[in-house]
Amino acid sequence: MKIDPKSSADLSVQIAQAIKDAIISGELIVDERLPSEAELSDHFQVSRPTVREALKRLAAQSLIRTQRGASGGAFVNRLSFEDAYAQQVTTSTLLLSMNEVSFDTACEARYALERACAPLSAERRSADHLATMRAEIFRQGQPGLTDVAFCASDVAFHRALVDGARNPVLSYQLAGAVEAMQPLMNMVTFTARDRAVITGLHSRIADAIETGDGNAAAAGLKDLENETRKLAADVFAARAAK
Amino acid sequence: MKIDPKSSADLSVQIAQAIKDAIISGELIVDERLPSEAELSDHFQVSRPTVREALKRLAAQSLIRTQRGASGGAFVNRLSFEDAYAQQVTTSTLLLSMNEVSFDTACEARYALERACAPLSAERRSADHLATMRAEIFRQGQPGLTDVAFCASDVAFHRALVDGARNPVLSYQLAGAVEAMQPLMNMVTFTARDRAVITGLHSRIADAIETGDGNAAAAGLKDLENETRKLAADVFAARAAK
DNA sequence: GACATTTAAAAGTCTGACATTTAGAGCCTA
DNA sequence: TAGGCTCTAAATGTCAGACTTTTAAATGTC
Structure with missing residues (x-):
């Protein structure tokens, strides 16, 4: 999961696309937990709000679901x-x-x-x-x-x-x-x-x-x-x- | 466009839904400009990041598009x-x-x-x-x-x-x-x-x-x-x- | 009138903080 | 030992404020 530093597109769009690709390709499977927002922001070298915007984009398409609390996080959603x-x-x-x-x-x-x-x-x-x-x-x-x-x-x-x-x-x-x-x-x-x-x-x-x-x-x-x-x-x- | 203060759902979800309803009902028409993020955060009494998350949700569904710069903002998108x-x-x-x-x-x-x-x-x-x-x-x-x-x-x-x-x-x-x-x-x-x-x-x-x-x-x-x-x-x- | 410059508005991004939720560890009691 | 209680820590949700970048429009200059 990587983003192109030269791309002019919004970071949240790029990150959402990267995760989406990972889901479609099967790299991330159903019910698998994504890294936490903090880990993702570290991985992609962006701030947490930017990561969150990317995750919201995916949630809007029912690609992921989020759970609060300990052992919570974002999970790949089985599209029903x-x-x-x-x-x-x-x-x-x-x-x-x-x-x-x-x-x-x-x-x-x-x-x-x-x-x-x-x-x-x-x-x-x-x-x-x-x-x-x-x-x-x-x-x-x-x-x-x-x-x-x-x-x-x-x-x-x-x-x-x-x-x-x-x-x-x-x-x-x-x-x-x-x-x-x-x-x-x-x-x-x-x-x-x-x-x-x-x-x-x-x-x-x-x-x-x-x-x-x-x-x-x-x-x-x-x-x-x-x-x-x-x-x-x-x-x-x-x-x-x- | 209003949200229910008693609802337990995430604010960004509620706001996205409120705007979506306004679009579907025709209250907001194609190519109409939404209020700026600052105005929306003021209107819904939430912070700008929360408004932004709501807008990203809508953008992910191609319901709106955003433009930067002066006279920019979020616009109701004609779903092609x-x-x-x-x-x-x-x-x-x-x-x-x-x-x-x-x-x-x-x-x-x-x-x-x-x-x-x-x-x-x-x-x-x-x-x-x-x-x-x-x-x-x-x-x-x-x-x-x-x-x-x-x-x-x-x-x-x-x-x-x-x-x-x-x-x-x-x-x-x-x-x-x-x-x-x-x-x-x-x-x-x-x-x-x-x-x-x-x-x-x-x-x-x-x-x-x-x-x-x-x-x-x-x-x-x-x-x-x-x-x-x-x-x-x-x-x-x-x-x-x- | 045409072109360059400035300005301001708006989205995009970052930092850091606090609030809320929740699973699980640890503890206590029956 | 079983059951329940409390506490804790991790994670998302939310907020405030600042800075950056883009872009159209106003302004100024020739």
């Missing part, structure tokens, strides 16, 4: 699926909100990926996954549900569908695509008729998943995508006309 | 696709390397997602995307290519395929799935015969993309997945037998 999932969702959400990604582009990506899960989910989903999907469909039919709650239920439905594939890597990858769409969906208002169409498609998809027909589920998702895009287009057109 | 892409790749790579994800699970996720891109890519790819795919296939046929270089070319081929869909959100989401597999693939050694089979499938996929046949491309990817998994299973079995 939960942590990665959360990071993925915030990153995707910000990416969409800051880059003027069109509704259609995001929607297309989301449903394309979701259709990839459909055959696997139809084959492997547990009774629990299916029950969650049915429960969310029921909730979506309740009168008095706000648009935001309707969208949240929509996300829960699709998450159950994706999780049904029982592939944690797939669930992680899809997290961003599905959840990051929620703010965009929240811009759409749903009439009672719209909701009926959507929950109808949800039922069709759930039926297909139940009978193990992956192709039918994918087809249902395709129709749902078209419906969603049409709905959004109408809303945006109406808004532009005003 | 490149930044998000890079984050996505490192996170996915670490996730796979630290969690004993089986080769099959990762492989299944990757190809499932990639198949989702195939129809779109077949429809929209530019001549450039296709040319890149062909070039990588050619490279893969060159004798004397190391296994690592072969894998890198494989990634480049698949990236061109994914980018062919011309959906930046899709490309971003796939980045992790495709590139994070590379370290796993590097554990496999390829015989000349293996390479011939793989490049043959690559050619089939490229042909399908060229003629605009998305289904054929997806079928090719399915075969490639099976071939890859069989190859890996053989390698692991041989290794276990020793």
Whole structure:
């Protein structure tokens, strides 16, 4: 673990990178304790605050965790699926909100990926996954549900569908695509008729998943995508006309 | 932007979260300048090093950038696709390397997602995307290519395929799935015969993309997945037998 | 008006100190 | 000997203040 004295980059950046490289290369393994801040500042010939800034950078990426007290210190963190999932969702959400990604582009990506899960989910989903999907469909039919709650239920439905594939890597990858769409969906208002169409498609998809027909589920998702895009287009057109 | 004085969490964590919330909620917009470190330390009633640690946490997530000098400071950063892409790749790579994800699970996720891109890519790819795919296939046929270089070319081929869909959100989401597999693939050694089979499938996929046949491309990817998994299973079995 | 100089603001870094947390050693008692 | 208590030391968390470096803008000069 060394830094280049000639580099013009901030010291804390260089140090963070050096430690990160050591973790990625396997030089530092999971749960291994890093040298103390004092030792690191001695090693890199910088002050303790500089070392601390570097460590905070790594902590922000869940690469390390710190513990206070005797025999405390910084430890290489095992990146959990939960942590990665959360990071993925915030990153995707910000990416969409800051880059003027069109509704259609995001929607297309989301449903394309979701259709990839459909055959696997139809084959492997547990009774629990299916029950969650049915429960969310029921909730979506309740009168008095706000648009935001309707969208949240929509996300829960699709998450159950994706999780049904029982592939944690797939669930992680899809997290961003599905959840990051929620703010965009929240811009759409749903009439009672719209909701009926959507929950109808949800039922069709759930039926297909139940009978193990992956192709039918994918087809249902395709129709749902078209419906969603049409709905959004109408809303945006109406808004532009005003 | 406020912090809870009763919270037991580290101050720099709380402050980072407060600023992050302000960014996500839109209270702080892209390219807006945050108050100076001195002003922030005054506002939150903490010392400047503590504020700095908070800012470094945000910088590590590409949420802000800093500039030195007069009229410098911390600015809300527009999260670019490149930044998000890079984050996505490192996170996915670490996730796979630290969690004993089986080769099959990762492989299944990757190809499932990639198949989702195939129809779109077949429809929209530019001549450039296709040319890149062909070039990588050619490279893969060159004798004397190391296994690592072969894998890198494989990634480049698949990236061109994914980018062919011309959906930046899709490309971003796939980045992790495709590139994070590379370290796993590097554990496999390829015989000349293996390479011939793989490049043959690559050619089939490229042909399908060229003629605009998305289904054929997806079928090719399915075969490639099976071939890859069989190859890996053989390698692991041989290794276990020793 | 164009160019050089000065100035001031801001982040980057350092030193040294104190506060807080916590595991473990050592001790004491039942 | 087992259990609990206290003390200690190590480590992170926080603070205050100073100095360095960078950089844009104001100022001055020709």
